[in-house]
Amino acid sequence: MFVTVELTNDVLKDMHRCMVQIRRFEETAGKLMEDGKIPGALHLYVGEEAIASGVMAHLSKEDQITSTHRGHGHLIAKGGEFDRMFAELFGKATGYCKGKGGSMHISNMDLGMLGANGIVGGGPPIATGAAFSNKFRKTDNVACCFFGDGASNEGSLHEAANMAALFKLPVVFVCENNGFGEYTSQANHQAIVDVADRAQGYGMPGVIVDGMDAVAVFEGAREAIARARAGDGPTLLECKTYRFYDHVGVRGMGLSYRSDEEVEFWKKRDPIDQFEAKLREQNIMAEAEIQAVYEQVAAEIEAAVQFAEESPMPDPSTITEDVYA
């Protein structure tokens, strides 16, 4: 019989640390990208940290996740190490994928992170397959599939969700509804407000939580994951959130698609600020302890960036390797 994670002070502190790790990683990565040190495009998770930390608090290495193009936070929360992540973003041989994945395709099988995915809606069928394998092997492992409101309009999600409910597979569909599919607002890409409404059509529970509140996410995920582990099938867990940065990078393409007022409104609901206020209020962490977390994380980031910068590029002669197994 599996054990459910309870919301102890230690768990709260871990979730806080996880959110700070993601925030600082993303801020640093964004700067490095805009300075031209990291090639390609980065889709940053700033503003959405409560979701990864709240869900992953329930998962072990054996549980699988599928991620999205906005995947750094998921990997960090799943136990990803800064040094190997930065190295991958830099395209270095020491990265998680030895420089052949990059930001949008980063993965680590040992941590059960089956991959970020450059295709919106690419992950749900894969997570469903991982859940199939969990059922086939009679483990109580769970696959969590992260996707956004944009991906909720992709057919692949519909197919995967229908099958997962039909076969009662141990999978949780975690919708990170940040209100935008790339630059198109939710109001302009679907006629519904709550993606969770669609769960009923698949024959699974649809649960809505405040995605800016890590405790709310934790509680919602606890029930959904317990249900999956118990063999009672999938849940669609919708987390209402917001991306503080642009779709890509920090300032992005400079497109006008949302108002400053809207951004400010959501920033006032910053998941880390809110969480820290509660920690202080409830005397779970004192200010000094909170600051110590930031200092530790800053030191870890600095060391990791140095590691990545000093790491060798992949040997060009190996570039054609691994096309086939």
Next chain:
Amino acid sequence: MTETLYIQAINQALHEEMERDAEVIVIGLDVARQGGLFGATRKLYDRFGADRVIDTPISEAGFTGAAIGMAMEGMRPVVEIQFADFVTVAFDQLSTVAAKMHFMTRGATHVPLVVRMPYGVNVSGEGYMTGAGPHHSQSPENWFCHVAGLKVVMPSSPADALGLLKSAIRDENPVMFFEQKGLYYTSRAEIPDGEHLVPLGRAQVKRTGSDVTVIATGAMVMQAIAVAEKLDADGISLEIVDPRTLVPLDRETILTSVAKTGRAVITHEAPATAGFGAEISAVIAEHGFADLKAPIRRVCALDMPVPPGSMVRATMPTQGRIEAAVRELL
């Protein structure tokens, strides 16, 4: 040696591999209780049960993608796409995920997956789906040949169907396995007794000859052999080469044959433009140009959708068109 139908050979390969390896599972629409629309998965459900023979909704992207997830977790799924035409819905999962996963993870994971696809026109009139038209008759093998990371296999006989499918299931890569559905109930031939494996990436000279090499895939192999038998009477000797695996391609066998005959006709059921014949033609032109005594000729379907009913015959590469191309080169 046992005389076996092409469809029975497929079924036998699945039985043998599922018996051998408990990680091999079969998934697709109506593959379990119905034994597959064409009957390729008959009796698997009775033998191996619902955990290993899985009926799915009509959700090609969903179950193909799920099979990829299973394969990443160490299982060895065999997907049946009921008609090859339907694979378009799952193309993203195959080209984006399955084909690139081993490369993107630098080998940390891989996708040992087989996707079985009944393809082509059933002009035989025997079995199911004769002249089913534009959405149930295509030969889409070349779409996949262009995606590095995928292997592409096309057996033309019961023995090859058996031996290649067994090898495909044991392969560590995603293998697109094209079964010519017109052959299912018309191609009957002997298969070797005991374990029969045909390695991927090895062509076969189906018939030796000296005047013209005909490189043929799938159902066109039997058509080419029929032409060769007819032309024997006129003293024209054809050598028939079946690549059997398009990716990886056994260039050596093709080039060796063309070096001997100096003439090449390529025939396949897919349309000519950017079809696999163009690739074979390029290989011969690049590496065997000095051996050629005449231009290369392609005999393929017309560049158009596959029409329904008996009209299809006017668009297909026929024995008459192969013969005409051969005579043109001599």
